Amino acid sequence: MRVLIIEDEARLARNIAKALKETRSYAVDISTDGEDGRHQAFSNPYDLIVLDLMLPKVGGLEILASLRREGNRVPVLILTARDATQDIIQGLDSGCDDYMTKPFDMGEFLARCKALVRRTYDRPDPVVRVGELSVDTSSRIVTLRGRRISLRAMEYRLLEYLVLRAGQIVSKAEILEHLYDFNAESFSNVIEVHISALRRRLDTGSPHALIHTVRGQGYVIEETPA
Amino acid sequence: MRSLSIKLQLSLMVSFLALVIVAVLSIVAYIKFEESLLGNIDTTLRYMGGAIRAELEEKGVPPENREAAFRAITGHDASGHPSQCHIWMEGSEEDLFTSDSPGASLAPGLLHPPAEERPDVGDLSLFNIAGVTESRAKSGLRALWMRRALQGQVVNILVARPSGQLYYELEEFLRLLLVSGGSVTLIVLLLVPRIVSWGLRSVTYAGKQLGQITHRNLAQDSMMTGSVPAELGPFKSALDGMLGRMNEAMRQQERLTADVAHELRTPLAVITSTLQILRMQPRTTTEYEEGVDDALQDLRRMAQLVGQLLTLARLDAVDKIPDPVEVRLDILLESLAEVFADRAEQQGASVVYTRSEAVCVQGDEAELRQLFTNLIENALRYGPQNGMVCIALQDGPSPWVTVCVHDRGGAIPPEVLPHLFDRFYRGDSSRSQASGGTGLGLAIVREIVLRHHGDIVITSDPHTGTTVTVRLPRK
Incomplete structure (x- = not known):
């Protein structure tokens, strides 16, 4: 999952990014002014945008409005020190999905981010099941046929993204875009390495592989018909 | 103290005025009526007096005929009230004629008329004779006294008519006046408050509207909607x-x-x-x-x-400096420059103070220190890295003392300049703390300058940098 934080208070942005990376293993980009933030929001497919309202150059509401005008439906969480009811109403009217006022509780913030991302993939239930595999996106516990499987952070992120889009072919490019931020060194064979690692961990004697390669297009996770 | 309501004041004033007008009119009407009633009697008396004189002047008339003529003149007139008459020659004890009769004896005032009413010869006087009964006015008489020269002698003719009826009529008139005047006053008293209320209805309405003003609806264009007088x-x-x-x-x-x-x-x-x-x-x-x-x-x-x-x-709470003292601005700036020079050195910047002779201003030393601290901090903060901040103190132009704080920082956009002193203003909608300022420093600076009756100007130019000029009145 890839998140964009547009927040001019640099330390706060770094803190949020750190929390999202550590607890959710999200890829996070930070932008500290409105102009750059808008540019990034339009150029990358984010799964969530955390938006401050009072930004240098371009205001948060303006960014939100231009995103929605272009038909971009990325979930947007407004994080601002403005707490007047009319500000909240204005934000919700402009098409934000959630609104939090500073100072906020980090735990609540993370929970709301999680819920927003889940909603993007149309899965209100935090537990996603594909055949005998079950991924709890809330506690990040993966079980296969009732047995708990431990995964590395990157492997989990990859698996979570695949199961959220279960049944769909996910291209390498999409995986790169959603799982890595700008700071990550991304090579296309990195994906292949993680995929094969993931396959090994999920291959516990079942005759049916879960992750399939679609030649020339990408990967798909689905229950193979027996 | 709460004054009387306009309604009550106006009502009392109008009622009082009405009362005065009614009273004056009534008094005038009463006097005029009395005059006209007396005038009627007086005309009759003059006529009778004239007729008696003419009769006396006629010569060779036998006394019986003359007496009969006198009786005819005075005895019966149209109103049916008998007149009285007394005619005598001056110096003679004998009366020429009296209307004395057993039915109506001559009034004492006619027998011995009051001396102060005596007219000159050839003239006449009109006067009232009080009655003898209890209601003296009603039984009184109106008399005419005439003295004429007649054949070398002076004849006195005194005729009188009862004036009681007049007073009855006057009394009736007075009663009418009191009743009508009283009712007019009463009607005015009853109507005026209503009329005043009606006239003041827009004030009442405005009062109601004003009563609805709260801090929430202050923004309305006008509180008193509708037409006002x-x-x-x-x-x-x-x-x-x-x-x-x-x-x-x-x-x-x-x-x-x-x-x-x-x-x-x-x-x-x-x-x-x-x-x-x-x-x-x-x-x-x-x-x-x-x-x-x-x-x-x-x-x-x-x-x-x-x-x-x-x-x-x-600063907002108290407009004036509590106790202004004489402040040596040159010493204050020099000490500040020293403090900041050390700090600037650590960042590779420098602070230069141009020495000046002794300069004094009237004010609060702590506030002035705060003022220049903020300006120098800003210059260091927004000036270029390793830059130089110049502080110059000048005694003049009269009557001012001028302090310039200059840095070689980038130009401030002209549209931003007027807002620099606004609280929390930072040039754009962001409140970024990247620069480390709070957005209040210049607001404080301006407050302090205003309290010291000075002024402050910021000029900015991409080539020369930014200069803040503070002028304070010289002590």
């Missing part, structure tokens, strides 16, 4: 103006409160998030140290902000 026009526009100013002040206060909330919430959010992240999972000592340092730094920033807010609140 011309007299209330200036009142209404003054009131609208006042409400407008109050509204502006209110909005300003609201903006400031919102800004303060924002400025305090942001560092709070940063500190909270820093500390919460530290607690999310076990950290290394270095991570803990960094987190605590970050939190401390943000707390310092908050403390600075709170300090500046309190400074501004204090």
Whole structure:
């Protein structure tokens, strides 16, 4: 999952990014002014945008409005020190999905981010099941046929993204875009390495592989018909 | 003290006026009526007197005929009230004629007329003779006394008619006047309050509307909607103006409160998030140290902000400097320059103060120190890295003392210049603390300059840099 934080208070942005990376293993980009933030929001497919309202150059509401005008439906969480009811109403009217006022509780913030991302993939239930595999996106516990499987952070992120889009072919490019931020060194064979690692961990004697390669297009996770 | 209501005042005034008018009219009417009634009697008396004189002047008339003529003249007139008559020659004890009769004896006033009423010869006088019965006026007489020269002698002719009827009539008239005047006054008393209420209805309405003003609906264009009487026009526009100013002040206060909330919430959010992240999972000592340092730094920033807010609140609360003293501006600036030179050196910048002769201003030393501290801090903050801040003090132009703080910082856009002294203004909608300022420094500067009756100007040019010029009245 890839998140964009547009927040001019640099330390706060770094803190949020750190929390999202550590607890959710999200890829996070930070932008500290409105102009750059808008540019990034339009150029990358984010799964969530955390938006401050009072930004240098371009205001948060303006960014939100231009995103929605272009038909971009990325979930947007407004994080601002403005707490007047009319500000909240204005934000919700402009098409934000959630609104939090500073100072906020980090735990609540993370929970709301999680819920927003889940909603993007149309899965209100935090537990996603594909055949005998079950991924709890809330506690990040993966079980296969009732047995708990431990995964590395990157492997989990990859698996979570695949199961959220279960049944769909996910291209390498999409995986790169959603799982890595700008700071990550991304090579296309990195994906292949993680995929094969993931396959090994999920291959516990079942005759049916879960992750399939679609030649020339990408990967798909689905229950193979027996 | 609460004054009487307009309604009551107007009612009392109008009623009093009505009462006075009615009373004056009644008195005038009464007097005129009395005069006209007396005038009737007097005309009759004059006629009778004239006729008697003519009769006396006629010669060779036998006394019986003459007496009969006198009786004819005075005895029976149209109203049926008998007149009385007394005619005598002066110096003679004998009366020429009296209308004395057993039925109506001659009134004492006619037998011995009061000497003060005696007219000159050839003239006549008219006077009243009081009655003898209880109601003296009603049984009184109106008399005419005439003295004429006749054949070398003076003849006195005295005729009188009862005037009682006149007073009956006057009394009736007075009663009528009292009744009608009283009812007019009563009607006025009853009607005026209603008329006044009706006339004042727009005031009552305005009062009701004013009663509905709260701090929430101050923004309305006009409180008194609908037409107002011309007299209330200036009142209404003054009131609208006042409400407008109050509204502006209110909005300003609201903006400031919102800004303060924002400025305090942001560092709070940063500190909270820093500390919460530290607690999310076990950290290394270095991570803990960094987190605590970050939190401390943000707390310092908050403390600075709170300090500046309190400074501004204090400056706002008291318009005047509590006890102004003479301040040696040259010494103050020199000490500040020394303090900042050390600090600037650590950042590779420098602060240069151009010495000046002794210059004094009247004011508060701590406030002036704050003023120039803020200006030098700004110059160091917004000036270029390794830049130079120049402080110059000049005694003049009269009657001013001028202080310039100059840095070679980038140009401030002209559209921003007028807003630099606004609280929390930072050039764009962001409240970024990247620069480390609180957005209150220049607001405080301006307040202090105004309190010292000075002025402040900021000029900015991409080539020469930014100069802040403060002028203070020289002591």
